[in-house]
Amino acid sequence: MLGEITCYIDCVSPYSYFALLYLEKHRESLKSYNVDIDIVPVFLGGINVGSGNKPPWTLHAKAKYSSFDSERAKKYFGVPNVKTPSFFPILSLLPQRALIFIKSQHPQTFIPTFVDLFSEMWENGIDVSKPELLAKVLSKRYTEPQIREILEKANSPEYKKMLNNNTQEALDRGAFGCPWFWVKNSNGDEEPFFGSDRFHYMWEYLELPWKDLELPASEKAKI
Template structure:
């Protein structure tokens, strides 16, 4: 067995957070089967524009359902405090560019802890991290004040603006219409796309991994 999961995420997507948490939870098991994970920051707004997709808040029926579904998913994935903030949706360019910068300049654990912090700040603490001062506040939980200044400055350079654009176009070229988007490589050299935080069982099948399906228990009182 073996393979790789390229995971395209945006902090503006709570389901990206759920997928992120689930993959981290299962990283050791995946590693035991020689399956690697790479988290890749993208701009969900750009994906939506390119594909004609729209966030749930712009479609009344979808938005009403999302209220229930986000709460249920948050509880299942271990993030029960997740709730849509009043300022949603945000323009996530600055935080996502910051993640691209951090991924390039800091060790993987730092990058992952910072990415997790963005979701906590936005979806649990309701900080509008599209604003530089509130983004800095969140990042300072993991970096020094000077490092945060360097991160924000770096994120605003043309190099990292272009890098986020490239990541986003890469996801679009692989068929992405939302986040989380996965491009999965198996040991046979085959590649397939997967979407959402509720398709991991299909992913495990594609990778040839042993897994157990959900099971409904009998009522022992009958």
């Protein structure tokens, strides 16, 4: 591979939703340059505690700014129906563990399921941390026996440990929030990137051909 992007995300984070949509939109283009993408479920609450970070809604200035920034992001990433549900924030341990099991046993539906959880929570107001509601979301892609297995495994010591390990790996790589990226380029160098608005820096680091933002002069200025 020319490069690798490891993306650490949690369904509790709307900016993780934006990042996942953007990466999937460009997955084939990245593949054509031999850049691989690995999506890794983590527990954002653990990252916040482990890094000493505070969620933006707990700080007045950040919360005030977020109301503007989220509207811009929704428009840019093409998901205008995203809204903060009344039950936010959730304890995302169950859905994140479920996703880890799905990634290991149903890799073909892992990304679509992650998108389902994001869209159901952030666009349709479904609390995916509740087992019965998570099961309903999973019923789009899995049979009843498969759903029972997913929920059982999500509550098992094995997958609890795997989520802890994923979260610790992100922390060891400097994470203080989500989405968090760890990127390896063709020289074998590695660097972290944070947020859903740093992809142009990422493409530059990977030495990919990309088009920068352009601001053409007004036609009036040409007269």
